Amino acid sequence: MYEILTRVRQSDAPHFRAGWSAVLEAEWGSDEFARRHAEVAALLSESIAQICALPEPQRVRYSRYFPQWWASLVQPELSWSDTGRPASLLISQETLDHLASAADVLGSALQGTSAAPSGTHLENLAESCRSWLEILAETSEAELPATLRTAITAQINHLLWLIEHAELFGTASVSRETNRVIGSLTQATTILTGTDVQTGGRWKRAFLGIVGASIVFSAGATQLQSALEAGSGMVKEIVQVVDDVATSAE
Structure with a gap:
């Protein structure tokens, strides 16, 4: 500002x-x-x-x-x-x-939090957003209410817009909106119904993808690599949360 x-x-x-x-x-x-x-x-x-x-x-x-x-x-x-x-x-x-x-x-x-991200890997995050737009477009109303799907799509489009204009509005705005999108996707995943194994697996991979891209962006690739090599509990917990969410949605 x-x-x-x-x-x-x-x-x-x-x-x-x-x-x-x-x-x-x-x-x-x-x-x-x-x-x-x-x-x-x-x-x-x-x-x-x-x-x-x-x-x-x-x-x-x-x-x-x-x-x-x-x-x-x-x-x-x-x-x-x-x-x-x-x-x-x-x-x-x-x-x-x-x-x-x-x-x-x-x-x-x-410093190093989502409010002051130290990473610069915006393209990975943008690619994850584009993947989610494809997934949402292919998700039927029987699997996810149309109102929720439309709302999340609008959020993701806004996140992409912020990424495109990060030079003007800063990376903190991108991080803030990324957190909101992840929260909305978490909510959507818990109420996803009628999905087959293939669809559920795609949601799981995409969810892990955007969470991973967010971590790289917020903390930087070096910090994330160190966490993975050390067996960071945070990374393991993310995987466990996604597993739990996917199981409850089945």
Whole structure:
């Protein structure tokens, strides 16, 4: 979020609206602009939640700037098309400095977690998402309710969109949505009915695939390889969970 607001502030656009359009690379008033700006708002929401989980001194220090960060995002009391108020005047450097400081603290505290992933293997995750879209398209309503299948498909498409725009929205957004997708797939697997052995096996392999891709992305390939070589309990537990879920769904 710091990088995005910095780009908006440093843009040469004549007003706030044009600055955001340039940075988000989307036309003002379009559905794509709304989608991208909403994703930035989600970054702010996630940052606030993470700051609220910090030790009290840090939490108190940074929570003072929540209103400023939010105002930098939406400017609720001003016209976005006012040429007398470009983004360089509406977003202060002090506000950005405090946001950068908070980001440094969070990055250090959450390094290697899904909130601050250290991996860069996005293509593996994208490929897993594409595989799941194929599986869901071939899953009948008798096996999985259409409403749930449609909802998961929309989630996965959004995850792919975030992967494609990771340079703009950051890898934490990708990680956040990946966790949601895995949660939804877990729920779907527990209620999957009427599947044969082949279909059940495909779901199991695909589920392990996206969990594995998520671990590589979050922790990095080196850490995952070390965990596998050491017989990490976490990896074994993932396999056991998938086995248990598959058994209960039969």
